[in-house]
Amino acid sequence: xxxxxxxxxxxxxxxxxxxxxxxxxxxxxxxxxxxxxxxxxxxxxxxxxxxxxxxxxxxxxxxxxxxxxxxxxxxxxxxxxxxxxxxxxxxxxxxxxxxxxxxxxxxxxxxxxxxxxxxxxxxxxxxxxxxxxxxxxxxxxxxxxxxxxxxxxxxxxxxxxxxxxxxxxxxxxxxxxxxxxxxxxxxxxxxxxxxxxxxxxxxxxxxxxxxxxxxxxxxxxxxxxxxxxxxxxxxxxxxxxxxxxxxxxxxxxxxxxxxxxxxxxxxxxxxxxxxxxxxxxxxxxxxxxxxxx
Numbered sequence: 001x002x003x004x005x006x007x008x009x010x011x012x013x014x015x016x017x018x019x020x021x022x023x024x025x026x027x028x029x030x031x032x033x034x035x036x037x038x039x040x041x042x043x044x045x046x047x048x049x050x051x052x053x054x055x056x057x058x059x060x061x062x063x064x065x066x067x068x069x070x071x072x073x074x075x076x077x078x079x080x081x082x083x084x085x086x087x088x089x090x091x092x093x094x095x096x097x098x099x100x101x102x103x104x105x106x107x108x109x110x111x112x113x114x115x116x117x118x119x120x121x122x123x124x125x126x127x128x129x130x131x132x133x134x135x136x137x138x139x140x141x142x143x144x145x146x147x148x149x150x151x152x153x154x155x156x157x158x159x160x161x162x163x164x165x166x167x168x169x170x171x172x173x174x175x176x177x178x179x180x181x182x183x184x185x186x187x188x189x190x191x192x193x194x195x196x197x198x199x200x201x202x203x204x205x206x207x208x209x210x211x212x213x214x215x216x217x218x219x220x221x222x223x224x225x226x227x228x229x230x231x232x233x234x235x236x237x238x239x240x241x242x243x244x245x246x247x248x249x250x251x252x253x254x255x256x257x258x259x260x261x262x263x264x265x266x267x268x269x270x271x272x273x274x275x276x277x278x279x280x281x282x283x284x285x286x287x288x289x290x291x292x293x
Contacts, residue, residue, distance in 0.1 A: 008064075008084060009024065009054065009056050010057035010058050010060075011057050025053075025054065026053055026055055030053070033052075034052050037050050038068050039076070042069070042080070046069070046070075046073060047067070047069045048067065048068040048069075049065060049066070049067045049068075050065070050066050050068075051065055051066075052064060054084075062088045063087050063088045063091040064084050064085060064086055064087055064088075065084075065085040065087050066082055066083075066084055067085070068081070068082040069081055108131070108133050109133050110133075111133055111135055112211075113211050114132075114133065114135040114136035114138075114208075114210045114212065115132070115133045115136050115207060115208070116129060116133075116136045116147075116207070116210075117130040117205055117206075118130065118152060118207070119205055120168075120204065120206060124168070124172055124173070126151055126152075127151065127152040127168060128150070129147050129150055129151075129152060129155060132147050132148060136210075142155070156185070156187065157187045158185050158187035158190070159185065162185055162194075163180060163183065164196060164198070164208070167180055168198060168208070171199060171200050171206055172200060177199035177200075178197075179195075179196065179197050179198075180196040181196070182213070183195075183196055191214075192212055192214045193213050193216075193217040193218075195210060196208060196209070196210045197210070250288070251289065254285050254289050257281065258282055258289075261278045261281040261282045261285065262278070264278040264281075265279065265282070
């Protein structure tokens, strides 16, 4: 035991007898805190375990778990036996994990892509929202309090019409990611076009990533409408050009007919029957000319 403590603290084993434990602590306040907490735990539970930091002989500092138990539980004045566990690596790993979680949290929240983490319950009957980022909340359309811990069907009631529920269940069961693009989501509050990507985490939770492509879809629809309108306009222009050509071709013989009819009218001035025929021909050709003008 003392050899292990010696290796841990940098002191020789024969230096421990008579050494004041206060020398290991970084401050009087910490020494007092550990002592008070340790004895409070012993009185309450019969043993104590307190995390603290000690200083080695060379001045370096390490994290440890100090476990204590009384020699005589009935008489704490007899003394306590303590064990020391170096938890420096454990604390470092905890700190790295905390930093990674904070880093992931910042990344998660600042994604332009909407992201929702779901806990699957009752064999895929219910999907509980565990986390959702700012984009997933619609940048203010929802709050986290309105979403986290709630059933997906309550927060997003229109999801049943999108085909996503079936994808969620397949992804949860098989573990294979799936995409669903150009999905129209609509409820009494929202109306959006979304591109979706769904995958399963090792924990069994599923994650839905989605991009709001409403503006893109609206632009595509508007472009399609304008293209149809342009094609109709071009057809009308083509018809107009064709009609103009036909009118030109018809006008020439009509003018000839009208000219010859006038000649007949002039030459047969005394024959009323011939004159009536000529006037009728002129009248009808004028009607045709009016139609194609």
